[in-house]
Amino acid sequence: MTSVEINIREAGVSVVTDLGRYGFTDQGLQVNGAADQFSAMAANILVGNGEGSPVIELTSILPFEMCTPEPVLFSITGSTGDITIDGINFTSRTPIVTWPDACIRIEPAQAGLRGYIAIHGRIEGDEYMGSCAYDSLINRGCKLADDQRLRVDGHCVQAPPHMTPCFPIRAPRELYSRHTPLGIMPGPELHEYPGFFDNISSQMRTVGAQSDHAGIRLEGTDAPRSRTSEILSRGVPVGAIEVPPAGGMIALLRGRPLTAGYPVPAVVARGWHSQLAQIRPGDTVSLIPTTPAQSISVAQRRRGELDILRKKCSTAFAASRLFSPRTTSMI
Amino acid sequence: MKEIVLSDPSGSAARTVHVRPFGDSALLVHPSDDDKESRWRMAHALAASLRKANLVGVEGITPTFESLTIEYDPLRLDVFSLCESLTEALSTAGNIAIEERLVEIPLVYGGDFGPDLTSVAGHLGISENDVIEKHCATMWRLAFNGAPAGAPMHEGDAFGTPIPRMSHPRVKIPAGSVAVSGHQGTIYTIPAPGGWRLIGTTPLRMNNPSGQPFVALTPGDTLRFVPISVDEFHRTEPVFIGELL
Numbered sequence: 093m094t095s096v097e098i099n100i101r102e103a104g105v106s107v108v109t110d111l112g113r114y115g116f117t118d119q120g121l122q123v124n125g126a127a128d129q130f131s132a133m134a135a136n137i138l139v140g141n142g143e144g145s146p147v148i149e150l151t152s153i154l155p156f157e158m159c160t161p162e163p164v165l166f167s168i169t170g171s172t173g174d175i176t177i178d179g180i181n182f183t184s185r186t187p188i189v190t191w192p193d194a195c196i197r198i199e200p201a202q203a204g205l206r207g208y209i210a211i212h213g214r215i216e217g218d219e220y221m222g223s224c225a226y227d228s229l230i231n232r233g234c235k236l237a238d239d240q241r242l243r244v245d246g247h248c249v250q251a252p253p254h255m256t257p258c259f260p261i262r263a264p265r266e267l268y269s270r271h272t273p274l275g276i277m278p279g280p281e282l283h284e285y286p287g288f289f290d291n292i293s294s295q296m297r298t299v300g301a302q303s304d305h306a307g308i309r310l311e312g313t314d315a316p317r318s319r320t321s322e323i324l325s326r327g328v329p330v331g332a333i334e335v336p337p338a339g340g341m342i343a344l345l346r347g348r349p350l351t352a353g354y355p356v357p358a359v360v361a362r363g364w365h366s367q368l369a370q371i372r373p374g375d376t377v378s379l380i381p382t383t384p385a386q387s388i389s390v391a392q393r394r395r396g397e398l399d400i401l402r403k404k405c406s407t408a409f410a411a412s413r414l415f416s417p418r419t420t421s422m423i
Numbered sequence: 424m425k426e427i428v429l430s431d432p433s434g435s436a437a438r439t440v441h442v443r444p445f446g447d448s449a450l451l452v453h454p455s456d457d458d459k460e461s462r463w464r465m466a467h468a469l470a471a472s473l474r475k476a477n478l479v480g481v482e483g484i485t486p487t488f489e490s491l492t493i494e495y496d497p498l499r500l501d502v503f504s505l506c507e508s509l510t511e512a513l514s515t516a517g518n519i520a521i522e523e524r525l526v527e528i529p530l531v532y533g534g535d536f537g538p539d540l541t542s543v544a545g546h547l548g549i550s551e552n553d554v555i556e557k558h559c560a561t562m563w564r565l566a567f568n569g570a571p572a573g574a575p576m577h578e579g580d581a582f583g584t585p586i587p588r589m590s591h592p593r594v595k596i597p598a599g600s601v602a603v604s605g606h607q608g609t610i611y612t613i614p615a616p617g618g619w620r621l622i623g624t625t626p627l628r629m630n631n632p633s634g635q636p637f638v639a640l641t642p643g644d645t646l647r648f649v650p651i652s653v654d655e656f657h658r659t660e661p662v663f664i665g666e667l668l
Binding site: 337 | 571
């Protein structure tokens with residue numbers, strides 16, 4: 093199998109991850125994986141990979157730079173600033189073929205928090221229990237450092253016959269802003285928070301500095317609970333909005349502790365999970381009551397966008413003879 | 424869907440569960456048995472049954488003390504089909520045997536190893552030695568491996584009355600800390616924040632991130648705590664408990 097070593101020149105805060113480590117909740121392992129699943133899947137589709145292939149997840153508050161000694165097919169999705177290759181401007185959300193010794197630089201973004209880089213082939217990660225998802229609690233996964241070499245297997249691509257490094261394909265545009273409305277639904281303890289949903293959509297909440305891949309802290313007026321009884325630890329899903337004893341609220345991401353005994357008055361609906369992952373400290377959010385039907389229709393529309401994108405890409409890649417069928421079937 | 428009650432279709436026993444949506448991608452399932460032992464057993468039997476069914480779209484099955492959280496992808500599995508599978512699981516659950524083992528956990532009580540032993544004794548109005556004696560004399564049932572990072576959450580009625588949580592949670596609790604709260608206990612697998620009361624520290628490691636399986640204890644195991652001296656603590660190799668079983 094062919095392989096190439098990418099040189100990570102400036103890592104910022106970035107990790108190699110995939111869509112998550114599923115199937116081990118009985119051992120207390122949380123799923124983790126790309127916080128913004130939509131962007132990670134889109135990035136992989138744009139380079140002809142399986143949707144769950146390893147990607148680089150970067151924090152778009154800091155710049156990121158990597159060099160490719162040989163041509164590779166790569167894409168960048170999610171939150172990014174200006175993208176240049178050897179100083180030439182490129183756009184995000186599209187397949188790009190680099191040239192030998194190309195240096196790709198991604199400047200910090202104005203809004204949004206996480207960018208994703210996919211490279212055709214398989215990015216080497218720290219595989220554990222069937223996944224390379226980064227898990228900071230158990231210190232598994234690959235956190236990138238400056239000047240690190242990162243291997244990509246089966247990368248073999250040739251310069252496209254049309255001799256331009258780009259394809260006329262773009263994934264749907266994501267608009268990131270410093271204010272994010274999030275669709276929410278009732279949580280199991282909503283009844284213990286009388287009036288929680290009243291006027292909730294007009295309240296702005298600031299995102300605290302103590303936010304990470306486990307969850308984002310929502311500051312603002314504390315919701316008073318009508319009971320003081322303690323809740324026995326139970327499994328909490330992604331999106332659950334917990335009220336910890338210290339006050340405020342925490343909206344949980346994929347790196348959340350799997351079980352907890354805090355009351356949950358509301359849950360961020362699935363249709364908004366990708367946006368939830370793009371909220372940075374200092375941003376504001378508003379919580380907008382929604383319904384399962386609305387949420388699922390949002391999730392369905394996004395899924396449809398990915399399916400269309402995959403069709404476009406496979407047509408374009410087949411026509412360009414960018415990679416031989418042998419390499420594509422191996423991924 | 425608000426709350427629904429599902430019953431065993433065979434109706435042989437009064438097996439029912441209360442099911443509530445936990446957002447649009449998860450269900451929170453509470454068995455309605457009278458005693459908590461049966462509720463725990465039912466939550467775990469249902470979880471085992473659902474795991475065996477291997478349903479497409481299920482993203483996580485997490486049984487804990489007396490409830491079960493099922494996460495799913497609503498684009499691949501609709502909530503009604505999931506409830507049907509849950510009803511089927513009700514008729515097969517309960518026939519699942521849970522292997523029970525006795526596992527001894529050595530620990531040093533009190534002092535720097537258990538800074539809250541004093542406050543637990545104070546809350547109960549007994550001496551620190553009495554707390555140790557009651558904690559050691561109790562057969563704790565491992566309820567589940569939970570957060571953070573596979574912590575063995577166990578349950579037992581050692582003190583007759585629930586132990587309250589700390590009013591100000593600690594920011595960082597060292598790995599190996601043995602903690603109590605309510606009628607429950609846990610052992611920290613990694614340094615983590617928490618509001619439970621720390622009464623001792625074990626030299627053993629409870630998880631194994633460098634190998635498989637990740638944890639060695641399984642729900643239903645009985646934990647017995649054995650006091651050791653500070654000298655013995657330092658002489659004990661900090662091995663993964665799985666290597667001793």
